[in-house]
C-alpha cells in the first residue's frame with residue numbers, strides 16, 4: 113500500500129468496484145477498502161439483472177450466471193397470471209462470483225484492493241475538510257490521506273453522514289426484505305415470478321427467481337411500516353410452506369433496500385456517494401445492482417477528471433450527470449411505486465384481467481397499464497392522486 117492516494121473507495125460492492133475501476137481508468141491512483149474478508153460475500157440480494165444492463169460493464173460469463181431468463185410472470189392476488197412481452201433477456205447471478213469479477217476488473221485498471229479493512233471514520237483537517245479515511249486494517253488502525261473519498265458502503269452507509277450529508281431514508285421508503293435460497297423444488301429456469309397481494313406482500317411483491325436446477329431465490333420486500341404489522345420473514349415462511357412444502361432451505365438473508373429518490377446531495381466535502389449509499393435504486397423494482405454501477409461509473413469518471421483538472425469543485429458535475437442519466441427517471445419511478453403500493457387486491461386482479469384480454473404482442477408493461485386504466489377508469493384517480501401530491 114502507498115501512503116496516500118488520489119481516491120479511496122469505501123466498499124467493494126458493484127457500485128464501489130465500478131467507481132474504482134473508472135477512476136483508475138481515468139488516471140487516478142485508487143485504493144478500495146472492503147470490511148469483509150471476501151469481496152462478494154455475504155450475498156444479500158435476489159441477484160436478478162438485465163442483459164442490457166450488464167453488458168455495459170462486463171461480458172456475460174457462465175461462471176457467474178445461475179440462470180438465463182427470457183420472461184417474467186406477474187401473479188395477481190387471485191392466482192391468475194400474465195406474462196408481459198419482454199424484449200431482451202435477463203440473468204440470475206451468482207453474486208459472490210460476479211462481485212469478485214467486478215473487483216478483478218478494477219484491479220486490472222490498477223486499483224489496489226484491501227479486504228478486512230473497516231473504515232471507521234473520515235480524516236479531516238482543522239477546517240473540517242475531508243482529507244482521507246481512518247481504517248482498521250487487519251486489526252491495525254491506519255490513517256490514509258487522499259483527495260477524494262467515494263462512499264460505496266451500501267444501504268447502511270455511514271461515510272456520507274460523517275461527511276455531513278443527509279443520507280436518511282424515510283421509513284416508508286425503506287423496504288424490509290427477507291429471502292431464502294431453497295432447493296429440491298420444481299421451478300422453471302427461464303422465468304422470473306412476481307407475486308402481488310395482501311396475502312403475500314402488502315404494497316410490495318414476492319419474487320421467485322430460478323437459481324439453477326431445482327433451486328430458487330424466494331424473497332419479498334415490504335415497507336418497514338407494513339413490516340411492523342407482520343414481518344417479511346413471516347410472510348416468506350408462510351409462502352414457502354404453502355407453495356414449496358418440501359423445499360430444503362439453503363440460505364436465509366434479510367436486508368433493507370432504499371426504494372427512494374436519490375439523496376438530495378450526493379457530493380459534499382470531497383466525498384461522493386454511489387450505489388445504495390446514494391439511494392441509486394430503481395424505486396419500483398428495488399433493483400440496485402446496475403443503477404449502482406451506473407452511478408459508480410459516472411462518479412469514478414468525474415472523480416478522475418477532478419484529479420486531472422486539480423479542481424475538486426468539479427465533483428458537482430457528478431450530481432448533474434447522474435440526474436441526467438438516471439436520477440430523473442428514478443423520480444418518475446418513485447411516483448409509479450407509490451401508485452402501485454396503493455393498489456388494492458381488486459385493482460391488481462382487474463389489471464391482470466385486462467392484460468389477459470390483450471393480444472400477446474400488446475402485452476408490454478405499458479400496454480398492460482393502459483388497458484387497466486381503460487377497463488377500470490377509477491384506477492386513474494388512484495394514480496393521479498400520487499402524481500399530484
Ligand SMILES: Cc1cc2nc3c(=O)[nH]c(=O)nc-3n(C[C@H](O)[C@H](O)[C@H](O)COP(=O)(O)OP(=O)(O)OC[C@H]3O[C@@H](n4cnc5c(N)ncnc54)[C@H](O)[C@@H]3O)c2cc1C
Nearest residue numbers: 123125126127147158159160231266367387388399400401
Ligand atoms: C433481499 C434483497 C434482494 C435484492 N435483490 C436485488 C435484485 O434481484 N436485483 C438488483 O439489482 N438488486 C437487488 N437488491 C439490491 C442490491 O443488492 C443493491 O442495490 C446492491 O448490492 C447495491 O450495491 P452497492 O455496491 O451500492 O452496495 P453493496 O453491494 O451493499 O456493497 C457495499 C459494500 O461496502 C462494504 N462496507 C460497508 N461499510 C463499510 C466500511 N465502513 N468499510 C469498508 N467496507 C464497508 C460492505 O461490506 C459491502 O461489501 C436486493 C437487495 C436485497 C436486500
